[in-house]
Amino acid sequence: MPRRKLTDAETAARVARLGQTLHLCQRDDAAVVKALHEHQVVDDVEALDKVSFFDEFFTFLTHLKVWPWLEALDPAQRVRASISWAAMVGVYVMRIVLGVPSVPQTEGVILTDPALMTLFELAAFVKTGLTRRGLSRAHVLPEVRGAFSGEAMVDTLVKVSLFAVARTFNAVVKLLAEAGYFPKTVHAVVDYTDCEGTPKFRMLGGVAVASVTRYKRPDHKNNRHAPKVATTVWGWKVWLMFCPLSGIPIAVYVDRINVDDRVWMLALVLQGQANLGERLTTVSFDRGFWDGQELYRVAQQVPFFIPGKADLEITREARRAALEGYARQQQGRPIADAVLATRPILLVTGQGTHRRETRQDLIVIGLKELDCPTYAAEPPGSKVHAKSFVSGRLNAAVVLADPTYPHADPDEPLVILTSAPLESPRDVLFAYDRFDARGVIENSGHKQAKREWTLEAPLEKSEAAVYLHVHVVFLLMGLLAAFRAQQAAEQTAAARGEDTGMARYRRAVERANRDKVLVRDGDCYGILWAWELAVLAGLRLRWYPTETAATILARYGVGPGGSPGPSP
Numbered sequence: 001m002p003r004r005k006l007t008d009a010e011t012a013a014r015v016a017r018l019g020q021t022l023h024l025c026q027r028d029d030a031a032v033v034k035a036l037h038e039h040q041v042v043d044d045v046e047a048l049d050k051v052s053f054f055d056e057f058f059t060f061l062t063h064l065k066v067w068p069w070l071e072a073l074d075p076a077q078r079v080r081a082s083i084s085w086a087a088m089v090g091v092y093v094m095r096i097v098l099g100v101p102s103v104p105q106t107e108g109v110i111l112t113d114p115a116l117m118t119l120f121e122l123a124a125f126v127k128t129g130l131t132r133r134g135l136s137r138a139h140v141l142p143e144v145r146g147a148f149s150g151e152a153m154v155d156t157l158v159k160v161s162l163f164a165v166a167r168t169f170n171a172v173v174k175l176l177a178e179a180g181y182f183p184k185t186v187h188a189v190v191d192y193t194d195c196e197g198t199p200k201f202r203m204l205g206g207v208a209v210a211s212v213t214r215y216k217r218p219d220h221k222n223n224r225h226a227p228k229v230a231t232t233v234w235g236w237k238v239w240l241m242f243c244p245l246s247g248i249p250i251a252v253y254v255d256r257i258n259v260d261d262r263v264w265m266l267a268l269v270l271q272g273q274a275n276l277g278e279r280l281t282t283v284s285f286d287r288g289f290w291d292g293q294e295l296y297r298v299a300q301q302v303p304f305f306i307p308g309k310a311d312l313e314i315t316r317e318a319r320r321a322a323l324e325g326y327a328r329q330q331q332g333r334p335i336a337d338a339v340l341a342t343r344p345i346l347l348v349t350g351q352g353t354h355r356r357e358t359r360q361d362l363i364v365i366g367l368k369e370l371d372c373p374t375y376a377a378e379p380p381g382s383k384v385h386a387k388s389f390v391s392g393r394l395n396a397a398v399v400l401a402d403p404t405y406p407h408a409d410p411d412e413p414l415v416i417l418t419s420a421p422l423e424s425p426r427d428v429l430f431a432y433d434r435f436d437a438r439g440v441i442e443n444s445g446h447k448q449a450k451r452e453w454t455l456e457a458p459l460e461k462s463e464a465a466v467y468l469h470v471h472v473v474f475l476l477m478g479l480l481a482a483f484r485a486q487q488a489a490e491q492t493a494a495a496r497g498e499d500t501g502m503a504r505y506r507r508a509v510e511r512a513n514r515d516k517v518l519v520r521d522g523d524c525y526g527i528l529w530a531w532e533l534a535v536l537a538g539l540r541l542r543w544y545p546t547e548t549a550a551t552i553l554a555r556y557g558v559g560p561g562g563s564p565g566p567s568p
């Protein structure tokens with residue numbers, strides 16, 4: 001049957017409810033301690049593991065004005081919906097942040113947790129469920145049904161417009177840039193990764209799932225040097241522009257896996273400029289993105305850095321000129337049209353009594369204005385043989401000695417091609433650093449997204465779910481990076497300058513909160529030590545003989561003459 005169209009009154013009521021469905025508690029330790037001491041009655045006592053974190057995280061999203069963008073994703077196709085859109089998208093956010101790999105596990109970990117469902121005013125429905133749908137078909141009723149089913153969440157979220165998802169991602173990146181979570185000058189890196197699927201995924205348009213042939217090494221634990229074999233891979237490609245300093249994604253594009261790597265190069269740069277504005281200073285690519293015409297168009301927007309491929313004439317010319325120039329410099333003769341740059345690097349080998357520290361020099365030679373016929377607005381074709389042909393020109397930084405890559409072939413040194421000027425040793429070393437920063441996107445971007453953020457586990461086996469999941473995963477990666485940066489700035493006791501992965505961060509949060517409990521009283525909650533709750537409840541603890549209800553009240557500033565103080 002066709003869906004009934006909402007009336008104007010129903011639409012107005014829906015709009016009036018937006019922003020009120022996410023019910024965030026307010027932390028007030030003093031008020032909770034006072035209520036606990038005076039009345040000996042509170043709403044609930046729960047283990048402090050995830051509730052306070054998500055309460056603070058959702059508050060951060062609200063203050064950053066991100067939550068209205070998530071609410072605006074509502075496709076508004078449901079009639080007389082009993083489950084708020086905030087609950088749907090909020091549970092999806094929790095699932096990704098917690099790294100829950102599947103929808104059934106989401107039901108067991110999140111939807112059946114009354115503390116988490118309190119954030120959406122659904123705690124009263126966790127045991128019996130919000131509706132009676134599906135009870136007639138159930139053979140054995142579970143003890144705890146959950147506030148709503150994972151299937152209802154999936155059916156609702158996959159109907160979100162893909163254009164709306166992309167628009168929300170870019171809007172949030174702009175909000176992060178305006179809030180100052182990006183550095184003043186962003187040297188971005190670009191790379192792509194495969195998001196693998198199976199031939200059973202449901203595609204938009206009803207076509208077959210795209211596939212390519214990859215040469216992969218079999219997963220042999222006892223033989224890491226097994227020969228690679230041809231393997232068919234189904235799925236999609238994800239192009240990512242990443243800020244290695246802040247760890248926040250800048251732009252994302254998703255397409256089928258058989259699409260050429262270079263298709264979305266210029267689009268990523270243009271979208272990155274739209275999101276960051278003048279902050280975007282340079283862009284670094286992998287050598288697989290080499291294309292003279294696309295790089296020429298990129299250079300009109302922002303300087304680029306890319307490793308030269310071995311079969312390019314400009315790469316061979318740069319290596320020859322750099323080796324000859326360095327040989328002349330070793331003989332004490334001047335180097336023409338080249339800039340020599342060195343940097344001492346500290347190398348540490350061994351541990352304990354076998355620890356050794358040595359200093360070796362990084363040697364890079366910069367070459368200016370090298371001919372590159374394919375670097376042009378249009379393919380030159382046979383024009384390269386004409387006397388009037390003017391070739392495009394690029395600069396090159398040739399790495400002759402790199403202590404961090406001791407196994408590099410000295411006869412085929414690394415060549416970094418760039419449209420940026422190489423006038424001084426500082427410029428030459430800057431080009432090397434842009435190449436070296438590309439490893440951050442692989443470790444902190446793609447690998448983190450796949451291992452800790454379940455990038456390859458969408459809500460269902462459909463192309464729409466893949467597009468939605470990829471954008472939301474990288475959106476939350478950026479938001480959580482900003483959230484952690486804010487927490488690190490506010491908490492002086494946190495480790496300064498220590499960048500940890502998502503898994504280590506989750507363990508640190510759990511370790512810091514394992515001896516604490518969350519006490520809820522009305523719209524307030526307090527975070528107390530477990531022994532404080534026991535003393536306020538009337539128990540005497542041998543390990544805390546001097547602690548009484550009066551000392552705890554004084555510490556929280558609610559006792560007679562008390563003032564807030566640190567907990568022992």
